Amino acid sequence: MHEFSLATSMVDLVKANCPEGEELESITIEAGPMRGIEPQAMQWAWEAATQHTPIAGCKLQLIQQPWKLHCPDCQTSFEADDMFTDCECGCDKTSPVDCDNLRLVRLTLKDKVGVSDS
Amino acid sequence: MDIPIVENVLKLNDEVAAINRKTLKEAGVYTVDLIGSPGSGKTSLLEATFKAIGDKARIGVLVGDLTTARDATRISKWCPDVVQINTGKGCHLDANQVRQGLDRLKLDELDILVIENVGNLICPVGFDLGQDSKVGLFSVAEGDDKPAKHPYIVMEAELLLLNKMDLLPHVTFDMDIFKEDISRINPTVQLMEVCATNGWINEWCDWLLAKVGK
Numbered sequence: 001m002h003e004f005s006l007a008t009s010m011v012d013l014v015k016a017n018c019p020e021g022e023e024l025e026s027i028t029i030e031a032g033p034m035r036g037i038e039p040q041a042m043q044w045a046w047e048a049a050t051q052h053t054p055i056a057g058c059k060l061q062l063i064q065q066p067w068k069l070h071c072p073d074c075q076t077s078f079e080a081d082d083m084f085t086d087c088e089c090g091c092d093k094t095s096p097v098d099c100d101n102l103r104l105v106r107l108t109l110k111d112k113v114g115v116s117d118s
Numbered sequence: 119m120d121i122p123i124v125e126n127v128l129k130l131n132d133e134v135a136a137i138n139r140k141t142l143k144e145a146g147v148y149t150v151d152l153i154g155s156p157g158s159g160k161t162s163l164l165e166a167t168f169k170a171i172g173d174k175a176r177i178g179v180l181v182g183d184l185t186t187a188r189d190a191t192r193i194s195k196w197c198p199d200v201v202q203i204n205t206g207k208g209c210h211l212d213a214n215q216v217r218q219g220l221d222r223l224k225l226d227e228l229d230i231l232v233i234e235n236v237g238n239l240i241c242p243v244g245f246d247l248g249q250d251s252k253v254g255l256f257s258v259a260e261g262d263d264k265p266a267k268h269p270y271i272v273m274e275a276e277l278l279l280l281n282k283m284d285l286l287p288h289v290t291f292d293m294d295i296f297k298e299d300i301s302r303i304n305p306t307v308q309l310m311e312v313c314a315t316n317g318w319i320n321e322w323c324d325w326l327l328a329k330v331g332k
Contacts, residue, residue: 002241
């Protein structure tokens with residue numbers, strides 16, 4: 001259920017960052033695998049947290065990042081689907097790094113009807 | 119039109135956590151966020167800690183629970199400085215709840231504050247409360263796979279405790295797997311084996327007292 005807490009935090013953050021007089025089409029969130037976010041639960045929580053607010057109907061684009069692992073032997077970092085992935089060099093002591101991101105990265109505004117870009 | 123932006127989703131929580139951290143630091147209180155699953159023995163550990171530490175340090179406790187004041191009632195037998203925070207439907211404590219709890223404690227009289235988080239190994243980890251360190255509590259009865267299944271607490275913790283060591287002969291628990299998974303997720307985290315109900319917690323108490331120079 002931490003998805004709902006995150007959703008309410010996102011609503012506050014989005015309201016604080018949305019330019020006045022604009023309507024939101026969607027927001028984009030990047031989440032690291034450490035955060036343990038379940039996408040369906042996150043979507044449901046977002047809908048529940050935004051209903052009856054000025055940003056009701058705004059969609060949530062969730063980008064789930066892969067694991068980023070660091071190899072202590074060859075000092076390289078690589079991406080993987082599983083946390084316990086060995087390095088190509090054969091090392092089995094890889095550790096996760098920068099896997100707990102949780103960031104709002106984009107607000108997408110609705111096009112205003114009758115207003116041209118030119 | 120896209121507006122690129124980079125904001126931490128938990129920015130507001132983190133701002134309040136920073137205020138908590140400043141308040142606690144100014145009062146000279148070392149603060150531990152104790153995180154473990156339901157039934158891992160968080161409250162039993164605190165009861166045993168009070169028994170063992172006695173008057174060597176004054177410890178306050180903030181107890182987070184969905185409902186009931188049972189944990190706070192148990193702890194209040196040992197400690198006058200306990201505040202219950204009921205989170206309702208919330209599965210973790212947030213910095214603002216802790217902020218309100220701090221207002222109800224005489225921080226100047228405390229050496230250590232333990233925040234007993236809501237029983238949960240996932241959600242509490244991501245919310246900074248203003249603590250000095252996070253301590254993760256596992257128990258052998260939960261199985262050896264918990265670090266692998268809940269890497270975030272292993273990653274974030276300064277210290278991990280493995281409780282209910284007296285039950286080890288009676289449960290299926292591979293200590294090698296448990297330790298290997300932990301050292302792979304977080305090679306620097308400290309691990310201590312404890313048993314709260316029979317008072318086998320000296321190493322943990324020494325760690326805690328060392329944090330406040332006692």
